[in-house]
Amino acid sequence: VHAVAKWAVERARANLGPTLVEYVTYRVGAHSTSDDPSAYRPKAESDAWPLGDPVMRLKNHLIQKGVWSEDRHTQAEAEILETAIAAQKEAEGHGTLHAGGKPSTRDMFEGVYAEMPPHLRRQRQQAGV
Structure with a gap:
């Protein structure tokens, strides 16, 4: 990962054009402690990652x-x-949403960007805030 990222950065700094780096990952474990991967993942699949x-x-x-x-x-x-x-x-x-907390429409736009992009300024104006 480090080597290919370093190579991509060097290409960019040398103005050699864009580089697409694809990282293929595999989640070995369950989604959560309440998840049972055997319900959707055959045993042979985990054996493929010896x-x-x-x-x-x-x-x-x-x-x-x-x-x-x-x-x-x-x-x-x-x-x-x-x-x-x-x-x-x-x-x-x-x-939290569970506790009934909900950000105001204004809060959804404030404090996100140092300088708000034009498309968000338009959306904020359309929302009336």
Whole structure:
């Protein structure tokens, strides 16, 4: 991924035209904890990915190389979870649809762009705000 992205950036900086980079991914796990992939994914499909989760493969590789450890990984996961929970709480502080919170029409246009594009200015005017 890094190599092809670097190559695409170099092409762009050299004015060699646009570059399309296609990333093909595969969601190994379920959509959520309440999801059962066996209901829609045949067992043979997961067997086609014998090397497993690429994140875990990278973790194990870095541990083997001596540049990462289980302790650092556990700490990083805890920090990431803490950051995600804090971001969720901050977002929920602005209101949730479940709690009946609903942004005003004005709020949908404000604070999104440093400079609002013309098409959104027109839409805002059409909405009467």
